[in-house]
Amino acid sequence: MSRKATITQKEIVNAAFKITRKEGFEQITSRKLAAAAGCSTQPIFRIYENMDALKKDVYDKAAEYYLDYYDEFNKTHDVPFVDLGLAYIGFAQKYPHLFRLLFISEQGPESKSMYDLVNGNSENVVKEINKAQAKGVSNAQQLFMQMWIFIHGAGCMAVTGDYDLDEAASVAMLESAYTAFGR
Numbered sequence: 001m002s003r004k005a006t007i008t009q010k011e012i013v014n015a016a017f018k019i020t021r022k023e024g025f026e027q028i029t030s031r032k033l034a035a036a037a038g039c040s041t042q043p044i045f046r047i048y049e050n051m052d053a054l055k056k057d058v059y060d061k062a063a064e065y066y067l068d069y070y071d072e073f074n075k076t077h078d079v080p081f082v083d084l085g086l087a088y089i090g091f092a093q094k095y096p097h098l099f100r101l102l103f104i105s106e107q108g109p110e111s112k113s114m115y116d117l118v119n120g121n122s123e124n125v126v127k128e129i130n131k132a133q134a135k136g137v138s139n140a141q142q143l144f145m146q147m148w149i150f151i152h153g154a155g156c157m158a159v160t161g162d163y164d165l166d167e168a169a170s171v172a173m174l175e176s177a178y179t180a181f182g183r
Helices: 009-023 030-037 040-049 052-071 080-096 098-104 114-119 123-132 142-160 165-182
Strands: none
Touching: 009 030, 009 040, 009 098, 030 040, 030 080, 040 052, 052 080, 052 098, 052 114, 080 098, 080 142, 080 165, 098 114, 098 142, 114 123, 123 142, 142 165
């Protein structure tokens, strides 16, 4: 008799990530996950003690996915925080369930702060703050905080379907907020 193929933790996380991306993490059940991973529920419970442990790994994969999305986002605007905002809002529109997991739902003590998620290893936020300082903004960190509250609100509106501005209108809105907050 041939040995049965074993499923890896990575395969389980990938299957859970796909479900999360399409339906949301809260829709994952052991049976649904087993079907998506092509295994029984037994290997899932062998690898994961509970859904919180799985959620941590899916969260980490989603965070990596967001950073890849931001790295690949076409950044063409001179006004600080505009590209950061467009990418964040675009991610919310394109991947609402991942956005909820990363930026809206409460996470455990091991999760990253919203700032750390957006800043990433490339220091995306720091670059934008430095860009604002180079343009003469005296308190660029405070301006970032004001812009971030504005951007996050737009991202949340995108998730609920209440944000229907096209890119040009979004750029104009972000540039206007930058000017108003920068005074």
